[in-house]
Amino acid sequence: MGFFKGLRRGHTTDTVFAGVALLFGLFIVLIMGGIIYQLWLQSSVARQEFGWGVLTSSEYNPGAEEYGALSFIYGTLVTAALAILIAGPIGVGIAAYLVEIAPERVNRVLGFIVELLAAVPSIVYGLWGFFALAPFLRDYVVPPLQGVLGWTPLFSGTFFGATVFTASIVLAIMILPTVAAVSRDVLRAVPRDQREGMLALGATRWETFQRAVLPYAMNGVLGAVILGLGRAAGETMAVTFIIGNKPELFTSLFAQGATLASQIAGQFPEAGGVTLSFLILLGLILFVITILINICARLVVRLVSRVPKGGVRA
Amino acid sequence: MTMKRTEETMREEGRSGDREHRPNTRTTEVAGRSSGGVKSAEPVVTVENLSMYYGSFKALQDVNMRIDRNSVTALIGPSGCGKSTFIRSINRMHEIVPKARVEGKVILDGEDVYAPDVDPVRVRRKVGMVFQKPNPFPTMSIYDNVLAGIKLGGKRKKGELDEVVERTLRQAALWDEVKDKLKQGGTSLSGGQQQRLCIARTLAIEPEVILMDEPASALDPVSTQKIEDAMEDLKERYTVVIVTHNMQQAARISDYTGFFFIENMGDPGRLWEFDETSKMFSNPNRKETEDYVTGRFG
Amino acid sequence: MSSIHGNPSGYGRRKLMDRVMTTLAYLCAAAAIIPLTWIIVYVVIKGLGAWDAEFFTGLPQLFGDGGGVRNGIVGTLVIVGLATLMGVPIGVMAGIYLAEYGNNRFGTVVRFLADTMTGIPSIVVGIFAFGLIVVNTGGFSAFAGSVALALLMIPVITRTTEEIIRLVPDSIREASLGLGVSRWKTILRVVVPTALSGIVTGVLLAVARVAGETAPLILTILGTNFPISANIFDGPSTTLSLQIYQLGAQPSPEVVEVAWGAAMLLVLIVLGTSILARVIFRGQSVRGR
Structure with missing residues (x-):
């Protein structure tokens, strides 16, 4: 893959440094993935309970179990x-x-x-x-x-x-x-x-x-x-x-x-x-x-x- | 000292009705030469003691020039000695550069372009400009590009506009190439065609003077040839001032030639010599001019 | 032969239009100045009265004179400080990656994600920190809050670092590489120091941005009117921004006044940091440019 190309040449330390830099780039991807995962995970109860109907309902009354x-x-x-x-x-x-x-x-x-x-x-x-x-x-x-x-x-x-x-x-x-x-x-x-x-x-x-x-x-x-x-x-x-x-x-x-x-x-x-x-x-x-x-x-x-x-x- | 004499020379010539004047020329006995291809002796633009500054930097000093109606004037000289700066001062286009300022006078049809009550927008209507790099408007069709200037003045009849488009595109030697695709974008054309489109666009506002800032410098020889051909016809109706680095071009198309030069680094540019083109290229008065037109430097 | 003097038919209307639109542009510029001036003047007028010894040393009192915001000041320093410690190395390194090794498809993906992250509402990032840390460690903590703030800083620092490093001319890199210096040493000893003032500016602007953040903190540190927990990994904490929100919504005017005092202090910190960032950048600029 493309991003390894820069890593092959040169000294070992260069490779290590480039690898470390790449890890931090990877980190950005991980954060993005983590955000989506957490939003999905933490909302699972509500998603299963209400389904797609939650998007079309405007009734909101937690006391009466209404969530729109x-x-x-x-x-x-x-x-x-x-x-x-x-x-x-x-x-x-x-x-x-x-x-x-x-x-x-x-x-x-x-x-x-x-x-x-x-x-x-x-x-x-x-x-x-x-x-x-x-x-x-x-x-x-x-x-x-x-x-x-x-x-x-x-x-x-x-x-x-x-x-x-x-x-x-x-x-x-x-x-x-x-x-x-x-x-x-x-x-x-x-x-x-x-x-x-x-x-x-x-x-x-x-x-x-x-x-x-x-x-x-x-x-x-x-x-x-x-x-x-x-x-x-x-x-x-x-x-x-x-x-x-x-x-x-x-x-x-x-x-x-x-x-x-x-x-x-x-x-x-x-x-x-x-x-x-x-x-x-x-x-x-x-x-x-x-x-x-x-x-x-x-x-x-x-x-x-x-x-x-x-x-x-x- | 030299300056003063130039002024006097000029006034004298103005009185005597001589067609050209000779700023900074060392010899003065050149009157009475043949008039070459010049058809008229009426000045459309007269530049008097024009100096130009960018902030505290003096770019141009004491330029005097008379531009005759229906003539082609070529401005030549090494890069960076104020040719482009000079033509921009004629239609006040330099004013879009912050801190640029002008001293002296530019008389257009007897009116001072720099008089306090003159609106530069009105000047540019009479003195059109074609730039070094073709700059058609990318969001407009070829048709609308030609009419961009005319449409500023308000609504016109469709038939009238069609007529203007055809006439100006013909004058710019572009009509045959684009007549079937007038609705296409202006930037779909080749560089040379784009430049001719820009010429047509300028012709459409019917200026009296057309300034051209190295219009063919970025173009191929064929396009250059077409633009030169167009220029020959333009002379019939318009007055053209063209900056060029191409000595052959200047010699081929112009009636008058002005040579701009900077003697020492850091000095402002000056109009070193101004004369009929035939004289400038065969027997100039100043050595630097001769060196330049014969290609010894520049 | 038309004259260049006077106004021929039709031109008067065009000129008028030009004047009108120019005036409108001036008014738009004024529209940017009015709210800023209004906000700053209003915050100072309202906040100055709250600034006394108790404001800096006391704790919020929901009754009586409103107390002070000592815990919020300490909390802001701790949480923003922790966030900076975590966010700066990650952000700068990711920026170095993008600038020096990022001219490929993966780099494009990272760049796009970093750009997109700057557009994610801070409260959504708060939800992430809540799910990741608060839920898993079983409670609100200063640490959870600083993770949220660090996440908000990272994409900003990454993109500014990348842009600044890209401004370093290749000739400087080549000079160093030509002397036989390895690539990583060239980056750390030559490229980064050359771009340092720009990087510091980016960091300061990011710090200023997160110091004023409130929304993600509601979900991670909760807020408290008591001294903040000494253990950064456990127990509610608070910051000036959160206190403005919580005290400003109280019915008692004395308590609201304390919120104004906190607002003035926060504006001072945030705008001060932003101005400092500008000064540093203007003072030095990117060397070699």
Whole structure:
């Protein structure tokens, strides 16, 4: 096999060292395998008890032995989608500003700020979202929003601080760095001759971005957005603190909800037996969802390198 | 000292209506030569005392040049002495490089390109550019590539657009090769075809001046030949300024030739000599020019 | 002959569009600054009041004045420290493997898995550590928590180490190999030291990331309001992050204030480490590049 090729040549110590290095590479594979194995093993009780029906049932009431995962899956997907709806355009906008407009100095400072935004611990976002953002939304954002859109089911009902709406906004802020950083790298990789080509035709900066840069980088930007989506789906602590943890197929964004991750984190300390196994089954579902989203994103980003470079055909 | 004299020479020539001026030439008694293939004496671009900086580095110093309408001007010289930098200053394309700045004047049809109220976007509409490396837009079809510039100006009738595509592709000597696959991607073409597509794209916006930055440097001889053929026809309608490393090419296609040179390492590039092509290649005024065109260095 | 001055028909609208979109881009940039500033200012305002002697020396009190977070500070140091001890060697070695021996199919698999692992929610990694250690050893422990954190660090360290080592020019390797130095010595004595500042930066960023982690710790160390267990292999432990979660959800404002104090300390540690990582990298960069 290929990976032994490098091991054959040279001194014995070289072979030993290469072997050791290989073991550590193997370790990564083992961890991945271990994660899948444990999720499968620890959720076996719940899987045998509930079967596939757990995915389609939204009834969750451990006291009455009702275990449905649908409301958690729903909560996860809806909050993640809302978050990316907000963070996607803004993140790409930040990237566009950094690559197309910002002078060198501002670029470095703002890039650093975006990095710091990513470094703030999830739980601190939760605390801030609950005590600072939620009251702010309640007083200044929700009343005008309901004034205009209150008639739609999406924005109906009374706004209690901890809601799907608040959680989605906090999630959006949390995934903003991911979207912005990946899109920035993608936009930066667009060859300068593409911009020059459009500018030389008498295009404005916006037209150059819209007609030459963005189409060229589209796959990568899409990948950045999907990566952000995956991050939002797996985010735990902030959501646990803010979303209200009420397993429900909500229609209003001002309702409370629960996600797969928030349910695991919130209920774990009190759980045992079937309930514990069910929580780990939720973890398995979350794992599958985020892995699919991530693989999807990486495949899309990889496509970028296949875009013809606009130069002489090889 | 030399500088001052050049300015005076230029003004004098401007008055006398002489077609060419001679910056930095040591001998001044060259007036009254035959006009060769030159058809018009009207300047479309006049460059006055142009210097260019990247940050504190001076890349180009005191360039003076007059570019006549419907002429082909070739710019030659060793690598790195400011030829590309110079043509970019004509349509302000250098401005996308941070910290690049220009001193002096570029007069286009009597208007200063660097006047404070001039929008570079408008300048580039009148002064098109073809780059060294073909850069068609990979996400657009051949058809849309040609129209990329026109479509910026808003909606046009389909028939009108079809007409533009055919006309410009013909002018760029590409029509026969692509007329059956206009909907294919612009990058499906060969390098030489891509470059001609880029020329067609530039022609479509109907500029007055077309700047070409070594357009054939990366191409095979056949493609180069086709581009040169196209250039011959382009002269009828446009004014062309072309940077080239190929001395034969410069001699074949141009009416005027400018030689850029750096005397000592670290100096800014200068327009060493500028004259009619026939004169530049047969009897240049300066030794460095002669050395260069005869292939003794560079 | 059209003039380059003024606005011909249609151009005004294009120019306006350009202005509008440029303004929007500026607003997006501002949108990144506002939440960060808001969070930091808010955390400092709320947290500063909690910082007194008792905050650093006492234990959490769910009634009364809220007490302090001594156990959380100690727990954070112990658990993050253990995680670093386990995660750094594994992550760096795996990175060396990928950079120096990983140009083959197995390397591609490892790289892909490492990338995918960075996208796995931390709570799922917590479940793994729970199943592997808590279930098998029969109880929550600091060790289980640090294993979870180490697992979160490893893929991050692996990928940054690989990328940094790949930046080391081949000429440096060849110079050493040409002198007859064996490959492994070349890697450990020449390549790794050349890339060291970059590797340290990657490690610090990974440490900063896991120091703020909470979710996997709920499943592995559980949390406690008492002094943490002296035996890292047995008995519940706690960290600042976990305390923010548990104390912040209490009804008493005094207890919540302690949570804010812990948040301020944690933000200080995490952002401080991130900034330090940046400074190290900028100060030295990859030599020879």
